[in-house]
Amino acid sequence: MATPILAVNNIEVIYDHVILVLKGVSLTVEEGRIVALLGANGAGKSTTLKSISTLLKGERGDITKGNIEFKGERIDHLTPADLVKKGVCQVMEGRHCFAHLSIEENLLTGAYSRKVPGSQIRQDLEMVYGYFPRLKQRRTSLAAYTSGGEQQMCAIGRALMARPTMILLDEPSMGLAPQIVEEVFAIVKSLNEKEGVSFLLAEQNTMVALRYADYGYILENGRVVMNGPADDLATNEDVKEFYLGVASGERKSFRDTKFYKRRKRWLA
Amino acid sequence: MNWQAFIEVLVGGLLSGVMYSLVALGFVLIYKASGVFNFAQGSMLFFAAMTCAGLVGKGLPLWAAALVSLVVMVALGLAVEKFVLRPMVAQPEISLFMATIGLSFVIDGLAQIIWGSTAMKLDLGVEDMPLEALMDKTGIAVSQFDLLAAAVAAVLVSGLAVFFSKTKVGRALRAVADDHQAALAVGIPLQRIWGIVWGVAGFVALVAGMLWGARNGVQFALTSLALKALPVLIIGGFTSVPGAIVGGLIVGASEKLAEVYIGPHVGGGIEAWFPYILALGVLLIRPEGLFGEKIIRRI
Numbered sequence: 036m037a038t039p040i041l042a043v044n045n046i047e048v049i050y051d052h053v054i055l056v057l058k059g060v061s062l063t064v065e066e067g068r069i070v071a072l073l074g075a076n077g078a079g080k081s082t083t084l085k086s087i088s089t090l091l092k093g094e095r096g097d098i099t100k101g102n103i104e105f106k107g108e109r110i111d112h113l114t115p116a117d118l119v120k121k122g123v124c125q126v127m128e129g130r131h132c133f134a135h136l137s138i139e140e141n142l143l144t145g146a147y148s149r150k151v152p153g154s155q156i157r158q159d160l161e162m163v164y165g166y167f168p169r170l171k172q173r174r175t176s177l178a179a180y181t182s183g184g185e186q187q188m189c190a191i192g193r194a195l196m197a198r199p200t201m202i203l204l205d206e207p208s209m210g211l212a213p214q215i216v217e218e219v220f221a222i223v224k225s226l227n228e229k230e231g232v233s234f235l236l237a238e239q240n241t242m243v244a245l246r247y248a249d250y251g252y253i254l255e256n257g258r259v260v261m262n263g264p265a266d267d268l269a270t271n272e273d274v275k276e277f278y279l280g281v282a283s284g285e286r287k288s289f290r291d292t293k294f295y296k297r298r299k300r301w302l303a
Numbered sequence: 304m305n306w307q308a309f310i311e312v313l314v315g316g317l318l319s320g321v322m323y324s325l326v327a328l329g330f331v332l333i334y335k336a337s338g339v340f341n342f343a344q345g346s347m348l349f350f351a352a353m354t355c356a357g358l359v360g361k362g363l364p365l366w367a368a369a370l371v372s373l374v375v376m377v378a379l380g381l382a383v384e385k386f387v388l389r390p391m392v393a394q395p396e397i398s399l400f401m402a403t404i405g406l407s408f409v410i411d412g413l414a415q416i417i418w419g420s421t422a423m424k425l426d427l428g429v430e431d432m433p434l435e436a437l438m439d440k441t442g443i444a445v446s447q448f449d450l451l452a453a454a455v456a457a458v459l460v461s462g463l464a465v466f467f468s469k470t471k472v473g474r475a476l477r478a479v480a481d482d483h484q485a486a487l488a489v490g491i492p493l494q495r496i497w498g499i500v501w502g503v504a505g506f507v508a509l510v511a512g513m514l515w516g517a518r519n520g521v522q523f524a525l526t527s528l529a530l531k532a533l534p535v536l537i538i539g540g541f542t543s544v545p546g547a548i549v550g551g552l553i554v555g556a557s558e559k560l561a562e563v564y565i566g567p568h569v570g571g572g573i574e575a576w577f578p579y580i581l582a583l584g585v586l587l588i589r590p591e592g593l594f595g596e597k598i599i600r601r602i
């Protein structure tokens with residue numbers, strides 16, 4: 036097994052000093068992989084990503100236990116700007132493009148932390164336009180007036196302009212039409228293959244995410260309840276039942292099912 | 304109607320409006336970047352004018368006094384960001400606003416501890432007298448001092464416009480204004496950007512303070528200029544540099560015209576409240592101001 040580029044070690048996260056949201060989450064991402072972080076709304080996916088990108092502090096959240104390592108170095112004490120310099124960039128849930136900046140200006144802000152000549156920046160801009168031809172067409176439009184899909188592309192492209200080795204991508208499929216979701220995921224896959232960017236991808240859309248990911252973690256109530264290679268998860272009966280909508284019978288908690296199945300096996 | 308008199312009032316009003324714009328500009332910068340209505344902007348202006356006039360009083364030539372004041376004001380801006388706003392990151396906007404109210408008392412007090420509380424004079428070498436060449440040719444009286452103020456404002460605003468739209472830091476500044484969280488996520492160092500904004504606001508306060516101080520005397524009343532800037536901001540929009548300019552011009556021109564042409568019918572003295580009526584009208588029709596960024600909401 037290759038050494039992981041990112042390791043989240045048993046972290047506990049508390050908001051506003053009282054609300055315990057993550058109750059000991061561990062996960063690893065190996066270099067060059069796409070890892071999916073799955074789970075229902077409120078499971079703690081975004082909180083996990085924000086813990087890694089250190090954006091948590093701005094929301095009065097604290098990591099009270101455990102730690103996070105990127106390339107073997109502790110990163111939980113860094114500022115977001117320093118982390119971007121080290122090569123980790125988050126694309127936030129809901130896209131968060133700069134509404135009053137044009138698409139091209141949005142992309143350029145992604146390169147803020149880099150100390151490289153302008154010619155290099157132009158070259159990277161063309162690279163981003165190569166992956167997202169739609170953005171090139173809309174380069175002078177204000178981001179606020181572009182479609183949801185274009186905004187998602189803009190947000191990913193903006194992160195790419197920092198030339199990260201790892202992108203934390205939060206719910207890219209949110210609010211997008213199915214074809215656009217496929218388009219976005221296909222681009223993520225090719226960025227992963229051609230630019231070698233590793234992805235940690237939070238998604239509620241389990242089906243699509245597992246199709247593009249190499250490995251997956253399922254989060255429930257702030258705990259990892261299952262993990263494994265994407266193919267295994269996609270064919271797992273329990274995952275199918277609870278997250279792929281192939282339901283049989285009434286809805287139960289995932290943990291209950293495991294227990295229930297285990298007991299059934301035991302009794303049989 | 305006497306057109307010559309009308310033009311004289313109009314031009315005089317527009318030029319005095321420029322002086323309001325200069326005050327409003329400082330508010331716009333900080334509001335744009337951090338969403339904070341900086342109640343202490345008037346105090347910063349007072350502090351700047353006192354420092355400059357005080358140094359001239361100590362025998363420094365004007366240019367040296369201005370330069371030292373510039374350094375002091377930028378340092379003051381940076382210190383405010385570091386010691387007042389940074390510890391309050393992620394707090395509600397109203398808390399930040401209250402912090403700037405407290406700050407205004409501290410800065411007022413500091414200015415008076417250092418430079419005393421008596422009014423001072425500041426001479427910029429240009430008098431508040433009609434420009435003679437223009438007077439001779441057209442018979443219209445336009446103050447030389449007002450023209451200087453307008454020229455300074457024009458340079459300042461063009462400089463800021465280029466800074467905002469063309470430079471990397473300016474772009475980052477607008478990004479921060481749009482979305483703090485997203486700016487952080489892409490690696491824009493929020494605190495450095497806020498530091499820069501407060502520094503620039505200190506510089507703008509100095510320019511406005513020197514001009515207002517030279518015209519009205521360097522005295523405590525300068526702090527209340529913040530109130531004059533309020534209708535300018537409402538009319539022009541809190542987030543727009545061009546809005547601050549146009550808002551200032553509208554306020555300046557309309558209050559002078561109203562005073563001269565409507566005033567006599569209602570007993571005069573309307574200059575003091577006319578801008579607020581105007582601002583109220585704008586507020587009803589276009590709450591973001593004439594130039595304010597449209598509140599864009601997508602669901």
Ligand SMILES: Nc1ncnc2c1ncn2[C@@H]1O[C@H](COP(=O)(O)OP(=O)(O)O)[C@@H](O)[C@H]1O
Pocket residue numbers: 050051054056074075076077078079080081082083094095
């Ligand atoms: N800033 C916050 N303050 C308090 N509670 C929060 C905050 N952000 C998220 N939470 C809570 O943490 C839990 C996990 O949220 P989140 O990480 O956003 O889940 P997900 O991304 O999986 O939908 C939810 O119960 C949510 O209400």
Ligand SMILES: [Mg+2]
Pocket residue numbers: 077080081082128205206
């Ligand atoms: Mg989420």
